[in-house]
Amino acid sequence: MEQESLARSIAQHPLVAGMSDEHVDFLSGCVRNARLDEGQFLFREGQRADELYLIRSGKLALEIHDGARGTIVAETVGGGDALGWSTLFPPYRWELDARGVHFAHLFAIDGACLRAKLEADHDFGYAFTRRLLNEVHSRLQRARLQALDVYRARP
């Protein structure tokens, strides 16, 4: 019953919305609800990446620490975003910090469980990976624009 309710909730998230009921049910076996308080770290750079997160609400800052410049916010993410691709690829280590800016609700997807299901059912694997690829594509486009520093004053 609780699993059914979780599956219904996950199905509302943009990354999952539109997937078949069968695939959502399959995925929900790897999912738990999570929360993150303001100021709390969801993960830190270098730690083992063992969960992928679908953010339901709230705001998190993805931060990179540079000795000379201090902490730099690379991007903030919020409701509707997915976070944690490092959990899908070796060596399964976080490449930045994720800190709560505003209290957040998340779905935490167990990385090992997800990887096993992606391998076990390639139809599910394709459907899920395609959605994740779309997210990565958008993130890459944004990163390119950000790197161009378009608002810098140029005579």
Added chain:
Amino acid sequence: MTVSSAPDPMLPEPLRIARAKRETHGVFTFELDVSARGGFPFLPGQFNMLYPFGAGESAISISSDPHQPDRLEHTIRAVGAVTRAIERLGRGDVVGVRGPFGSAWPIREAEGRDLVVIAGGIGLAPLRPVVYHALRRREAFGKVALLYGTRTPDDILYRKEIERWRGRLDVEVEVTVDTAGSDWRGNTGVVTKLISRAAFDPGRAFAMICGPEIMMRFCARELERLGVSLDRIWITMERNMRCGTGLCGHCQFGPSFVCKDGPVYRYDRVQDLLLVREV
């Protein structure tokens, strides 16, 4: 609103600076005294040629409220010789003004639809009159969203005004910066990220974008991806405007002149030109 130009568009009219305000580092706003001429009517999106005597002219968008023609404001970024000369002026100094010139944002055409205003950096200045208009005639539009991206938290223009707009329940105002330290509690990331999160119906939305050309292209593509028809996306162009009347040819942009046929263009009419490197 009615619009009238000075009798001779090539003759600068001396106007005194009534107020000067520093907005951010290198960006300032001048209010010009137009009381003696009975106001300065203009349409949102139009620009003036400002002339600090002896230093040359520069095309600057009008950034004040079109419903208050007794106040004429320009927000200027000091980046070249002319704008730096303007920056050195202060209250009581006189600047030459020609205008208003150019095409306007299609605010009447947008009525009855959701309005999405997307600004990048100093690009908020030419869109500020649109925001003023939309807020004054709020009932004429569906949802109204202002999405503003800039470089850092210190570069946010019209900060107090934005806070006031954010306080309204009938307009969505989102601000993001490209880079920030950990003390910044707002959004970090590019302005395109705000588009997909904004509450508007792509099927009935009208979008107006102003900022660097690359930023406008990325925004237009994101709007198109969401389903906004390209003929309902408008952008404003910047080229080397000199005469303001389409005679000198300095601002030629393909078959058009930005000072006369622009600076506001419908995106589908110029999108191919934006990709021509020689234009």
